[in-house]
Amino acid sequence: MTAPPIASGRVLPTLNEDGSRNWIRPRPSPGRWWRRRQVVAYLLMVVFIALPHITINGHPAFLMSFPKREFHLLGWTFLPTDTLLFMLFLFSTIIGIFLLTALFGRAWCGWACPQTVYLEFLYRPIERLLEGGYVGSRNLDRERKFFTPRRLLKYAIYAVISLVLAHTFLAYFVGVDELAVWMRRSPWEHPTSFMVMALTAIAIWYNFTYFREQTCLIACPYGRWQSVLLDRQSLIVAYDYVRGEPRGKPATSPDAAAKQGDCVDCKACVTTCPTGIDIRNGLQMECVHCTQCMDACDAIMDKVGKPRGLIRYSSQEALAGKPKRLVRPRTVLYPLAFTLAFGTMLTLLFTKESADVTVLRGLGAPFSEEEDGRIANQVRIKVANRGSDEARYRIELDGATGGRVIAPENPLVVAGGEVRETSIFVLLPREAFTNGAREVTITVSDGARFTTAVPWRLQGPSGSAAPATSPAPDTPEGTP
Ligand code: SF4
Ligand code: SF4
Numbered sequence: 074m075t076a077p078p079i080a081s082g083r084v085l086p087t088l089n090e091d092g093s094r095n096w097i098r099p100r101p102s103p104g105r106w107w108r109r110r111q112v113v114a115y116l117l118m119v120v121f122i123a124l125p126h127i128t129i130n131g132h133p134a135f136l137m138s139f140p141k142r143e144f145h146l147l148g149w150t151f152l153p154t155d156t157l158l159f160m161l162f163l164f165s166t167i168i169g170i171f172l173l174t175a176l177f178g179r180a181w182c183g184w185a186c187p188q189t190v191y192l193e194f195l196y197r198p199i200e201r202l203l204e205g206g207y208v209g210s211r212n213l214d215r216e217r218k219f220f221t222p223r224r225l226l227k228y229a230i231y232a233v234i235s236l237v238l239a240h241t242f243l244a245y246f247v248g249v250d251e252l253a254v255w256m257r258r259s260p261w262e263h264p265t266s267f268m269v270m271a272l273t274a275i276a277i278w279y280n281f282t283y284f285r286e287q288t289c290l291i292a293c294p295y296g297r298w299q300s301v302l303l304d305r306q307s308l309i310v311a312y313d314y315v316r317g318e319p320r321g322k323p324a325t326s327p328d329a330a331a332k333q334g335d336c337v338d339c340k341a342c343v344t345t346c347p348t349g350i351d352i353r354n355g356l357q358m359e360c361v362h363c364t365q366c367m368d369a370c371d372a373i374m375d376k377v378g379k380p381r382g383l384i385r386y387s388s389q390e391a392l393a394g395k396p397k398r399l400v401r402p403r404t405v406l407y408p409l410a411f412t413l414a415f416g417t418m419l420t421l422l423f424t425k426e427s428a429d430v431t432v433l434r435g436l437g438a439p440f441s442e443e444e445d446g447r448i449a450n451q452v453r454i455k456v457a458n459r460g461s462d463e464a465r466y467r468i469e470l471d472g473a474t475g476g477r478v479i480a481p482e483n484p485l486v487v488a489g490g491e492v493r494e495t496s497i498f499v500l501l502p503r504e505a506f507t508n509g510a511r512e513v514t515i516t517v518s519d520g521a522r523f524t525t526a527v528p529w530r531l532q533g534p535s536g537s538a539a540p541a542t543s544p545a546p547d548t549p550e551g552t553p
Pocket of ligand 1: 312317320335336337338339340341342343353369370373383384
């Protein structure tokens with residue numbers, strides 16, 4: 074049997090040449106950028122945990138409920154009828170990301186992405202605490218000790234944290250009240266929701282215990298987009314090759330020192346990199362712009378008495394000595410597209426009625442014939458109350474005089490932010506239809522701020538003469 078092919082050179086920072094995992098245990102670099110990121114990270118964690126518990130106008134600040142088909146965001150409620158609003162919101166978000174990337178590079182990845190925030194500021198610190206720092210972790214890797222008591226304790230703590238994160242994550246989709254019900258019930262009573270919870274927790278545990286930086290390197294599409302989202306003026310974490318090269322150990326003679334760049338080739342920027350790359354090789358897809366190499370290099374520059382900033386926030390053009398240009402095609406077109414989409418969304422949002430009414434035909438046959446010869450139409454009326462208070466919607470029908478209208482629930486009571494559906498049944502004599510149709514108007518009103526009139530065509534047998542239509546609206550039977 075032939076031996077499996079061996080890659081010539083490393084193809085990924087996380088893979089050895091024989092295909093085995095190269096575990097990356099970055100050396101911490103607690104400089105000024107680290108401290109700033111730490112503050113941002115812990116604030117984001119607090120926001121993530123607290124947000125599902127905060128209510129605005131009686132609804133969660135953020136809830137994307139698939140079972141109820143509702144999306145609550147900072148006091149706004151998006152219903153299934155808000156497809157256009159939702160599309161504009163998504164479009165604005167995507168354009169906003171494009172714009173931020175064009176201006177600030179991968180600032181999201183380094184400062185706010187949950188993958189970076191939780192890995193660097195929660196999971197890795199616990200690992201270093203239990204395993205004797207990053208050196209202890211590397212030693213355990215080298216000796217291939219993956220199940221020592223301390224590592225088992227680490228996995229157990231990770232499991233608890235992952236369970237908390239999974240519950241919080243799911244609260245964004247089912248709400249904290251429903252989640253509390255899930256947690257109190259036995260798994261046997263709700264196997265589906267239990268499985269959803271268990272699989273989410275396992276996915277989070279697996280990601281932060283095993284998969285780690287590979288999520289950024291091989292799974293996240295955003296890193297791959299950067300080659301088209303960035304331009305040469307975008308802000309990036311960059312090594313100043315003009316100042317740093319030729320690199321080498323500090324020279325002993327003044328002549329040699331004059332010919333040498335500022336990089337002393339200490340590799341501190343490499344050993345601190347959480348994705349295992351060497352920033353001195355230029356802009357790379359694997360770089361998540363976490364700034365750790367900036368802190369590591371600044372500490373070295375302090376030691377060797379050179380100015381800080383050999384690795385710094387810069388741009389490809391600035392490093393090449395070209396001037397900054399804030400006005401570029403993408404910094405003009407993206408804001409324009411964003412303003413258009415977001416402005417349209419806000420206009421629609423603030424001019425929207427307090428309720429949405431959808432009228433639908435009954436299920437099954439378009440009409441039926443009663444024993445007494447009258448023609449029956451079922452009409453389904455769906456009312457979405459966009460307000461936060463309960464409302465009572467009265468349903469009236471104009472143009473069905475001479476017939477009978479049955480409405481089991483009128484007015485229809487709809488709680489704030491809820492959607493309810495009711496049916497009315499219209500019975501008309503056969504002669505009421507002209508060419509198989511009878512035009513009526515369905516009016517829905519809450520008696521205060523909201524009234525809407527929906528023209529509707531009732532279906533019937535064709536070939537009959539039409540009677541005169543009364544101008545007065547008909548109050549359906551069944552009204553309390
Ligand atoms: S940390 Fe700075 S000096 Fe050291 S190798 Fe990296 S760029 Fe060169
Ligand atoms: S190269 Fe620097 S900024 Fe990029 S991921 Fe590595 S440490 Fe972070």
